[in-house]
Amino acid sequence: MDSVTHAPSTEVLRAIVEAAADGVVLCDADGAVVLVNAAAREMVPGDVISLLDRAREPGETYETALGDRLLRVRREIFGIVHQAWYLRDVTNETARADALRAERERTQFLVEAGRRLSASLNTRRCARATAELATGLLADAAMVVLPPGGLRRTAWLRSSDAGLEEGDIPVAHADQVPGLAEALAGFPPVPSRWLDPHQAPEWLLPAGFGPVGHLLVTPLPGNGVPAGALVLARREGGAGFDDETETLVRVFAARAGAAISAAVLYQEQSATNAILAGDLRPPPLPVVEGLELAGSLRSAQQTALIGGDFYDALPTPDGPLVTLGDVCGKGPRAAVLAGQVRHSLRALLLLERDPEQLMHLINKALLSSYTPRSHVTLVLAAIHPGEGVIDLAVAGHPAPLLLRADGAVEEVDARGTLLGAIKSGAISLRTASIELAPGDLLLLYSDGITEAFGGPTGREMYGSDRLKTALATCAGMPATAVVERLEQLNSDWLAGGVFDDRALLAIRRSR
Amino acid sequence: MSVAVDVVDDYLEKVGTADEFGAIDLVLGLLGEGVPAESLLLDVIAPAQRRVGELWAAGTWSVAREHGATAISERAVAAIATAVRPRPTRSRITVACTDGEYHALPTRLLAEVLRLRGWHVDFLGANVPGPHLITHLHQTGPDAVAIGCALPTRLPRAHATLTACQAVGIPVLAGGSGFGFDGRFAAKLGADGWAPTADAAADLLEQGRLPSFPTPGATLAHLADEEYTLFTKRRGEILAGVMAELPRRFPPMRDYTQAQFDHTADDLAHIADFLSAALYIDDTRLFTDFVTWTCDLLHARGVPSRSVALALRLLHDELHDFPRARHLLAEGTLAADGA
Amino acid sequence: METAPFLIEIENPEPDTTRLTLSGDFDYTTSADLAAMTPTLMTSALRVLEVDLTGVTFIDSSGLATLIHLYHAAEEHPAEMRFVGMTPYIAHLFEVTALDQVFNLPTSAA
The missing domain is CATH 3.30.450.40 (GAF domain)
Incomplete structure (x- = not known):
């Protein structure tokens, strides 16, 4: 091995290189191997030169396989004239990294x-x-x-x-x-x-x-x-x-x-x-010649959409009996009672169609109910579709509103006692009979509409006056559009606030 | 077979004169002549309904006429759906309007287009309460839920619904003009997909461009300033303050009837709704576009729009602790002055 | 909406008279308080039960039901239950439900 002028002596180089923990292969400027340290000899018992990739630039690192082992090799400038190749066995390191x-x-x-x-x-x-x-x-x-x-x-x-x-x-x-x-x-x-x-x-x-x-x-x-x-x-x-x-x-x-x-x-x-809940939701409304029926029900209980407000339209040979009511309470318990009232009505209709008589019968049924506090407010509307006459009985419930075709709004003059509340069984009813001309509309609603708190300030009750004003703007609309619009205005009033069960049902005589 | 332009006018004339049977006969007649159902929905009913909206906005049609026309279009859609009932060959999709959204027809059209293209569609209708929608998703396990939102003011609630759907593992496809004409609000709220029209939505679903599981949505970092929360909470007193100040600054208001006064309160509430949506989404154009639109609407109805700019200025003064809202209102005032 | 807290005050102006002064929102969530209290009000000395609703801001159907329950309890006891104060809102509510024909109302409001 030749010594090189102005370079460290081979002995000095050997001392430095042998002290290194990594394997080191030292080459001279021409690429001839000058030194191989003990660590490198142990790592590569055979031909070490074939592992050195001379195409690599100084500072570059690469990995190369040697049998079942993996070596990481780095090329570096060493001193003034020498090149060093550092070798490290990374077989275990890589296995750990893989794992x-x-x-x-x-x-x-x-x-x-x-x-x-x-x-x-x-x-x-x-x-x-x-x-x-x-x-x-x-x-x-x-x-x-x-x-x-x-x-x-x-x-x-x-x-x-x-x-x-x-x-x-x-x-x-x-x-x-x-x-x-x-x-x-x-x-x-x-x-x-x-x-x-x-x-x-x-x-x-x-x-x-x-x-x-x-x-x-x-x-x-x-x-x-x-x-x-x-x-x-x-x-x-x-x-x-x-x-x-x-x-x-x-x-x-x-x-x-x-x-x-x-x-x-x-x-x-x-x-x-x-x-179970399906039976408690409002039924699809029947198609009646000469009439449009539309309803909407929003429940405070938003998961199953059931609550104490209900409506129904029951066909009879003389025309449909439409009902809308509100049972005391909220959620599933109220919905079950509402379902019972609807079923009672359906059964009672086989015997009686007069709204006033039906109110007395339902009141008795509720008073004998096992469910405590079976209080119900109810509107019954027996419709004679031919003449557009509607017989109405109202018990403990807001009186229905009449929207005439010209936009005039009237409150129906009917009222009566809350059902199932007074133990003596005595209720007083003032019934009404109204006439719908073509284009007129009768609106049944529950107090969840008028008692909605909201408005610009968030604390105001919607009230029956606002409902009447809103209804007046609906003249000429189909029943479905009226119900939708009133519900929308009411929801806008609530502006996302808490609401009670709300029910609307419109009966319109077609033009 | 395509649809002639005058068919739309014809249809519009019928819904505008409450001629329900005429409108239904028209669409069913075209169906009988071989016009595809999807084309009737998207090339006749949808453009006619857009015209209905424009006619109402221009003050040409009354609210009653607009609602009546829409109700007839609903029935025309139902008539087409009854006449053409393909057997579902694809998987299940839920279609719903967001909570508080009553403009159901565009969403209904999407539901029908998807049904026509063989999807098994559950259409839940307008104004679907969030908890009910989630229960439905658990019960039916659809591949996606399409949520319609027609007005940007419903976006905060739409976002709540969207996040709730994603939380139960169902990807959300957003649609409707409420999400912005280019869908930018849908992207901002983290919807898994957005489509401008019903057929684009159907194409997107067909091409499988929705992930099978929603990607976690972006957070709205700007909400950390609580301007949205505080404005929503104090909205009542803020608006009451503006309503009290308005007559002092706008003398004609002193002679307003109760109805006119209520109308002004409504307009102000509407401005507040858009302001709070713009705060929620953090988008200036959402607000300025609305201001421009309102001023145009008032012009069209022959009402001076001066009061809009004034209301914006008063709100600006009222909201001293709301830098983001003040910026929106300043931009809105510029838009109102320019309109 | 912020709800007004529901409060019940009980006084005995005379040995045989109990006066209940209710105030706040009397609804589904708050009516249980009065319902639970009803049996304890029916003391052996009780002859007159006065109910003042002047401070009540809202009553829903559960609130009404509780009043009816109270009325029946008094009737059975027996004691006379009469309303000594109410707002026009409540008077209207009693009218709608026709309870004005059952209950003993102050003449001014009925």
């Missing part, structure tokens, strides 16, 4: 899974989220088979690079996939199962998926309620499910199962509620 990355990926996956699965209380949305989440990190295709809702067929959702697919299979077909029927039964708990890919029936995979390499069926544990099963498929040639993935699948399945089973319970309850 860390994989761990981070799994954590992120579970965080995202938690976010998506906790959002919905809908079975299908939860199943969709489960399938879509599982596609990618866990599998090439993921299918959620939902617990059978009935005896015959069961629904599934599948996500893959073909997009989202949905369908159902006969429950009996679950037997074609080993472990699936048990997983769907939900009890007893069964572990995940590997399947021989050849055992997969055609319906299990998207069309054109290609040969399957790995198939895993995992039950979705549902806390006592069946929550279905997750089927994961990976293509042939791809990696299999290692232990870490299987653990991840198990944790994921537990979360997905919890979300789906909660959704199943919610769906059952809300379906029951919907049936």
Whole structure:
């Protein structure tokens, strides 16, 4: 080895280089190897020169494989004339980084899974989220088979690079996939199962998926309620499910199962509620020759939209009997009583059609009711569609308003006692009979309209005068438009404030 | 088969004269001749309804005539929907107007277009309370919810609804002029998609351009100054102050009848609604566009718009602790003076 | 809307007379107070129950129901229940519900 003028002696260089913890290969200006330190010799027992990439600029770092090891190499200027190549074995470092990355990926996956699965209380949305989440990190295709809702067929959702697919299979077909029927039964708990890919029936995979390499069926544990099963498929040639993935699948399945089973319970309850509440909501109004009927009901209880205000239009051979009323109280309890009043009316109508007599009968029925404080205010309007005559009885309720075709507004002169309130059973009623000319309109409303607090200052009661003024601007409008406009003006008055149950019903004689 | 221009005039004439049967016969007749239902909805009824709005704004049509025409269009839409009922081949979509929004027809048109294109549509109608919408979403699990908003003043409530839908994992498609002519308010409120028209919305859904799960929405950082909150809370006393001051600064008001006085209070409340929406969204043009529109509307009706500029100035004076509102009002005053 | 707090004041101007002075919003949320108190008002000495509604700003159907309940309780006791003060708003409400024909109202307001 030649010594170089004005450069440190080889001994000095050796002393410096041997002291380094990294492997060092020192070259002279021509690129000839001057020194290889002990660390470098240990790292690279054989030919070290072939690892040195001379195309690299000084300061550059690159990684290169040496058998099953990974070396990181950096080229540097060393002193005045020498070039140094620093070598470091980063095999373990990289493995740790890979493991860390994989761990981070799994954590992120579970965080995202938690976010998506906790959002919905809908079975299908939860199943969709489960399938879509599982596609990618866990599998090439993921299918959620939902617990059978009935005896015959069961629904599934599948996500893959073909997009989202949905369908159902006969429950009996679950037997074609080993472990699936048990997983769907939900009890007893069964572990995940590997399947021989050849055992997969055609319906299990998207069309054109290609040969399957790995198939895993995992039950979705549902806390006592069946929550279905997750089927994961990976293509042939791809990696299999290692232990870490299987653990991840198990944790994921537990979360997905919890979300789906909660959704199943919610769906059952809300379906029951919907049936019960449906009966308490206002019915569609009948079509009556020569008349327009339109109603609107806003409930203070905004979830199921039921409350103490109600209306109904009951057909009789002589023409419809229209009713609008308000039971004492709010929410479901009031709605149930309102439903009872409507049913009583329907039954009583078989015997009696005169509004005044009906009021007495309902009053008696309410007084004998088991429900405490069954107080009801009510308007009954027996319509004779041919002549446009309406017989009215009003009990404890604001008197209806009449809008004449020319825009004049009158209050109907009828009033009477609140029903179900006075134990003696005596009520006094002043009934009225009015005549609707073509284009005239009769408006029934509840006090939730007139007692709405709001306005420019937010503290003012809407009041019957404002309602009358608003109604006067509605001359000539169809009944639906009148009801819509009055409701809108009232809502604007409330300006988003708290409101009580509100009901409006308009009867208009067609022109 | 496309629709001739005079068909729209014809239809408009019928709804404008409360000729319900004439309007329905017209659209059903065209349907029978082979005009596609979607074209009837979007090329006849929608443009006619836009004209209805313009005629009302210009003071040519009364409120009663406008409402009557809209009610007939609702029935014409229903008649088309009854006549053409394709079997749903696509998944489920919920369509609703936001809480407090009563202009249901544009949203109804979207619902019908989607239905015609094979979606399974649940149309919840006008003025849907937020909790009811969320319950419905849990019960039915649609792929998306389309929310219609015709007036920017409903945007704060639309935002609450939108966020609630996203929180239960359903992506939101925003539509209607309330979200801005270019959809900029929809973007600002974090909607997952926006479409200017019913057919554009249908295309967007068909092309799968909505995410399957909503992306977390942007936060409205400017709300931290609490101007919106405080203005909403003190709105009553602020407006009462302006109403008390107006007659002193605008003498003709002293001779106003109660009805005229109420009308002025309504106008002022309307200005306050837009001011609070502009504060919420933090958009100056939302407010200035409204001021210009109001002044044009008053001109069209032969009412001097001086009182608008005056009301804006009085509000400006009243709101000393509201720098953002004062800026909006100053810009609004310029717009009113320029109108 | 800000609601006025509901208050009940009880006085005994005479040994056999109890006077209830109600004020504030008497509605669904506040009427339970008076309902719960009703049985305790029916003491053995009670002959006259006076109810002053002058300070009541709002009554809804639950408030009305509670008054009716109170009226019935007094009737059964027996004691005479009479209203000694009310606003035109409440007088109108009693008129609409025809309770003016049941209750003992001050002549000036009825």
